[in-house]
Amino acid sequence: MALDIKVQPRPPESAGNLAIELEKMFIEDWGGPKSALALAYLRDTVIPDLVHCLKTNWQYLDNPTFREILISKLNSQFAYPPTFAEGLTGDILLCAKAVLGKSPLSNNHPWQPWEIILRMLTIGHRLPEIAQRTGYPEAYLEKFRKQYYKFQQVIEGLADVSEEQLVNHKELAGLTVSQIRLLIDFQHRFKVFKNYYERLQAEQIIMDLGLELDPDGLIRLFEGLFSVERQVTIQRFADILKGAKTPWLTGESYFTKTCAYGLLAHWPRKQIITLLDRLMEANLLMDDTGPEQGLTLSEGAAKLIVPLVVPKLADEVQNILRSKAKDRISRTLAVLQGRNSEITIQVIRELVRRKDTSVVMCFKALQRRVPKKVFLQIIWACGQLGGKDAVNLLSKTINDRDSLVRVRTCQAMGEMADQSFYFALISALSDPVALVRENAIRALGQLKMVSALKHMERIITNPAEDPQVQRAARETKAILQKQKDI
Structure with missing residues (x-):
């Protein structure tokens, strides 16, 4: 199936006029600041911050939750009284819609801004970073974060969770019915969707880069590159994605088997290269400048495909070591050596989780052929698995x-x-x-x-x-x- 990747539409060029129109609204319609110091604060702090928030959330200008967040921003961040902030918010949104127009991706569902906060909290972003990326006030984010963690604590202690039970739970009194429904749904996704945590990370990448792309498609793209890491340049990888015949890429390759071959076959080659360039600019893809030059995944990108590739590689290692082949050690080293460092680390951790002590015999030969962070993981694995080979290796290190x-x-x-x-x-x-x-x-x-x-x-x-x-x-x-x- 062809993968459709588009750049999300940005606010129009007239966005530069938004600051001018907001200043005019503050001064003419709302009486504006009277002192020179207050006017400077409005121009240098309040308006630039509002412009960033409104442009970032262009698709939410008619969204009731974003309106609520903007009211909180004016109140908690800029100290406007609640009633004043509510009326001012309405005029700010009208001004923004008049200047920016309506986004093609306009979304009025009340869950959407909360979804962004939940995703960023779950994948480990700190509140100041979320505030900077979204334009949302830290006070609102902190309140939402506390409510989210309280919700998690409550459901941990309940065997069967019903919406009615949670709505009436005294410790969740600060949550609206809509928020509780979202949090129930969000928790349920981790059970329904496979590797949902990695999917959330992919969604964040897509949002940051402004791509209209399915998260599963981005993960497939990274999975495909992993199978040919250090073997291709951007131009060569673009040819593979187009479905071009490449003699060195056999029909038995993992890339071909997973249907990543020809992933963007309907795309112009120049557009594919532009996509890959943008992923490089975001430090998701790297051009390896070492002896084996070629395109590689960054640590962040590699983490997204860990659940897809690590179990298969761990199975491969175990099957080789259990065989009676004379070259089983060298074949095992071939699987582990030269792989993406993050993937190799996770394969080692998976083998430790499986308590496979046979892999320790390979570590001595592997230790000086891998990056330092992989070597440190080998030492850790020796401590976990033990045995004579582990004793010999640690006695040297x-x-x-x-x-x-x-x-x-x-x-x-x-x-x-x-x-x-x-x-x-x-x-x-x-x-x-x-x-x-x-x-x-x-x-x-x-x-x-x-x-x-x-x-x-x-x-x-x-x-x-x-x-x-x-x-x-x-x-x-x-x-x-x-x-x-x-």
């Missing part, structure tokens, strides 16, 4: 020249709690980096070998030692003392 690697190794040793690490951790107490010493101390506490007590005493009584390291030593001493008294 404790002496790595990178202090963060040594820190993570101490943490992994503590997780394994293998007493064979004792002397390596004692040696790490002399590490030049305080954070390494602190984590070595805490790992010794997890080993529960009382012979480490004398070393804790030495650290505690050393006046030159870092306070955080001494604190860790005191806490570990208490743990070991209890162990000794048993």
